[in-house]
Amino acid sequence: MSEDLKVTATPEGLLFTVHVQPRASRSEICGAKEGELRLRLTSPPVEDAANKQCVELIAKTLGVAKSKVSIKSGAKSRHKVVKVEGVDTDALLSLLKIK
Numbered sequence: 731m732s733e734d735l736k737v738t739a740t741p742e743g744l745l746f747t748v749h750v751q752p753r754a755s756r757s758e759i760c761g762a763k764e765g766e767l768r769l770r771l772t773s774p775p776v777e778d779a780a781n782k783q784c785v786e787l788i789a790k791t792l793g794v795a796k797s798k799v800s801i802k803s804g805a806k807s808r809h810k811v812v813k814v815e816g817v818d819t820d821a822l823l824s825l826l827k828i829k
Contacts, residue, residue: 735762737822743798743815744822748788750808752780757787759826766809767826781805784812792817792825 738745747766754770773779789796794816804810
């Protein structure tokens with residue numbers, strides 16, 4: 731198992747995969763496992779609540795506006811591809827404490 735987060739740099743921003751665990755006791759970033767960022771969210775996976783909380787948690791952690799973070803694919807899945815604009819790879823990894 732790789733503990734490194736796989737980040738892809740594109741002209742639009744950085745892309746990486748997130749594994750979400752909804753209905754957790756608290757919202758937190760659990761680090762990287764198997765190339766994915768692990769998130770625990772208190773929101774249920776109903777009416778986009780977990781997706782909104784996912785975006786908010788990543789934006790808050792990285793110190794960017796919520797509009798700079800978006801879910802590119804996997805909105806109805808636990809495995810999501812997230813795009814972040816305005817942050818370079820090193821900053822992303824250090825702010826998420828994965829380095």
